[in-house]
Amino acid sequence: MPEVDWFAIQENTFTRWCNDQLAERGRHIEDLKSGLKDGIALIHIIEVCSQKSIGKFNAHPKIEIQKVENLNLCFEFIKKQNIKL
Numbered sequence: 320m321p322e323v324d325w326f327a328i329q330e331n332t333f334t335r336w337c338n339d340q341l342a343e344r345g346r347h348i349e350d351l352k353s354g355l356k357d358g359i360a361l362i363h364i365i366e367v368c369s370q371k372s373i374g375k376f377n378a379h380p381k382i383e384i385q386k387v388e389n390l391n392l393c394f395e396f397i398k399k400q401n402i403k404l
Contacts, residue, residue, distance in 0.1 A: 373396045
């Protein structure tokens with residue numbers, strides 16, 4: 320019997336769930352690692368799920384610090400909203 324790669328299954332399932340949320344904004348990611356690293360997709364997912372705006376963010380981050388700022392906005396929003404992860 321072949322061994323099941325549970326990590327790959329969970330990663331694919333979560334990627335599909337993310338894309339379901341992003342579809343509302345006309346967006347799509349190919350994989351979690353590259354799709355979430357600049358914070359933009361994560362911002363859209365959080366806004367769709369919470370039905371609230373995170374506020375101003377770097378829509379076209381070019382340098383690493385801008386990507387980190389976007390991710391920090393996500394984490395601060397989650398913290399302010401008392402969302403348990």
